[in-house]
Amino acid sequence: MTQHTCFRHPKDYPCTCAMGNLYRFVEPVVLFLLKCKGRSYGYELSSELAEHALTDAEIEAAALYRTLRQLEKNGFVRSEWDSGHSGPARRVYALTERGEVHLEEWVTVLDHMSASMVRFVLDAKSECSQSETHEDVVGVATLAGWAGQ
Amino acid sequence: MTQHTCFRHPKDYPCTCAMGNLYRFVEPVVLFLLKCKGRSYGYELSSELAEHALTDAEIEAAALYRTLRQLEKNGFVRSEWDSGHSGPARRVYALTERGEVHLEEWVTVLDHMSASMVRFVLDAKSECSQSETHEDVVGVATLAGWAGQ
DNA sequence: CACTCCTCAGTGCAAGTTGCATCTATTGAA
DNA sequence: TTCAATAGATGCAACTTGCACTGAGGAGTG
Numbered sequence: 001m002t003q004h005t006c007f008r009h010p011k012d013y014p015c016t017c018a019m020g021n022l023y024r025f026v027e028p029v030v031l032f033l034l035k036c037k038g039r040s041y042g043y044e045l046s047s048e049l050a051e052h053a054l055t056d057a058e059i060e061a062a063a064l065y066r067t068l069r070q071l072e073k074n075g076f077v078r079s080e081w082d083s084g085h086s087g088p089a090r091r092v093y094a095l096t097e098r099g100e101v102h103l104e105e106w107v108t109v110l111d112h113m114s115a116s117m118v119r120f121v122l123d124a125k126s127e128c129s130q131s132e133t134h135e136d137v138v139g140v141a142t143l144a145g146w147a148g149q
Numbered sequence: 150m151t152q153h154t155c156f157r158h159p160k161d162y163p164c165t166c167a168m169g170n171l172y173r174f175v176e177p178v179v180l181f182l183l184k185c186k187g188r189s190y191g192y193e194l195s196s197e198l199a200e201h202a203l204t205d206a207e208i209e210a211a212a213l214y215r216t217l218r219q220l221e222k223n224g225f226v227r228s229e230w231d232s233g234h235s236g237p238a239r240r241v242y243a244l245t246e247r248g249e250v251h252l253e254e255w256v257t258v259l260d261h262m263s264a265s266m267v268r269f270v271l272d273a274k275s276e277c278s279q280s281e282t283h284e285d286v287v288g289v290a291t292l293a294g295w296a297g298q
Numbered sequence: 299c300a301c302t303c304c305t306c307a308g309t310g311c312a313a314g315t316t317g318c319a320t321c322t323a324t325t326g327a328a
Numbered sequence: 329t330t331c332a333a334t335a336g337a338t339g340c341a342a343c344t345t346g347c348a349c350t351g352a353g354g355a356g357t358g
Contacts, residue, residue, distance in 0.1 A: 032273050043335050052272070054265045060317070065337060088324045088335040107273045114266035116203045117259045123201070124181050124256045192306050209346070214308060237306040237353045 025054040026067050028106035034077060034095045035103060041082070041090040042068055054110075068093060076102045174203040175216050177255035183226060183244045184252060190231070190239040191217055203259075217242060225251045 029052045033045055040048075042065050049059050068091075071077045076099035083089040095103070178201045182194055189197075191214050198208050217240075220226045225248035232238040244252070 028269070028273075032269070032276070035273075036276055041335080042337095052269060054269060055262060061335095062318080062337080063316075065335095066316090069337090086325060087333085088322095090335065103273065107270055110266045111270045113204060114263045114270065117263035117266070120177070120181070120201060120203060121256055121260045121263065124177075124184075124252065127181070127185055190306080191308090210306095211308080211347080212345075214306095215345090218308090235354060236304085237351095239306065240308095 026059055026064060027071065028103065028110065029053060030064070030067060030071065031076065031095065031099055031103040031106065034093060035100065039092050039094040041092045043090070071099070075099075175208055175213060176220065177252065177259060178202060179213070179216060179220065180225065180244065180248055180252040180255065183242060184249065188241050188243040190241045192239070220248070224248075 026049065029049055030045060032052065033048055034040060042061070045068075046059065046061050046064050049064065053059060068077065068079070072079055072093070075096060077093045078096055079091050079093045081089050082092045175198065178198055179194060181201065182197055183189060191210070194217075195208065195210050195213050198213065202208060217226065217228070221228055221242070224245060226242045227245055228240050228242045230238050231241045
């Protein structure tokens with residue numbers, strides 16, 4: 001990330017924006033929404049994505065559309081054009097069987113990851129309180145200056 | 150990710166390898182280890198990283214070294230050469246005050262993220278069992294064919 | 299001595315990813 | 329006519345990453 005300040009969140013809020021491509025977690029959420037709804041299209045999904053998002057980073061429409069096309073390329077969803085309504089045509093997506101399996105794989109992965117994170121947070125918090133020499137200064141800035149590469 | 154098969158894990162294990170740059174979670178773990186140990190160097194950290202890693206993706210030495218340099222560039226750690234021992238010289242790192250704050254920001258972020266993930270996993274699991282038409286097929290393959298962009 | 303292996307820190311590059319700006323088109327309302 | 333909302337998508341510069349590789353110091357072995 002080149003971006004060295006996050007202009008999307010207040011200054012004292014540690015946000016995930018600067019982590020950049022972490023918004024890949026778009027993929028499992030899209031699969032989940034398609035499973036729940038049966039079928040949907042990009043523009044509709046984009047508004048519902050935030051409710052189930054795994055980070056607080058804003059999800060760009062561009063990323064969502066590209067993710068959907070890639071999911072289709074990999075056989076996890078299938079799509080067709082739908083013009084039976086007013087306004088521009090919609091590319092309507094639905095999960096395939098492979099997509100259902102893929103969602104379950106994601107659930108397993110996220111289950112493991114969340115457990116690791118919870119463990120890490122506990123470890124880190126106890127380590128912090130252990131060597132508490134200064135006041136509690138949690139949440140003073142954002143992750144904007146994160147390391148990356 | 151180009152990589153379409155994961156050769157590092159058994160076939161029926163949904164791994165995070167294919168998620169690629171997720172191993173950015175190297176950063177908080179490095180900060181945490183430096184806080185615990187006081188000071189350390191790349192080669193040593195690389196062996197301890199796996200124990201606290203937030204994903205099961207292998208952490209490459211190249212990524213670790215680059216992360217450390219970047220952390221230093223951003224003022225979260227500082228380093229000096231140490232030759233007072235046999236073998237090649239080591240670049241020894243220690244947390245700065247900014248680094249301690251940054252670690253606490255990461256803890257806050259990961260706390261939020263883990264909560265979101267736990268919620269998502271619960272939602273997805275209940276959704277799956279709700280519409281259970283086929284046997285439980287969790288964990289049949291890897292995330293190798295994940296969508297990306 | 300030559301040879302090999304381990305330790306330690308990197309670099310180079312092709313391929314992939316992403317944020318942002320921009321484009322096209324349809325429809326309805328002012 | 330003009331504007332706004334809906335809908336999907338692309339172009340590109342900048343960045344990230346996996347993999348292969350370099351190179352140096354020291355220990356052990358024959």
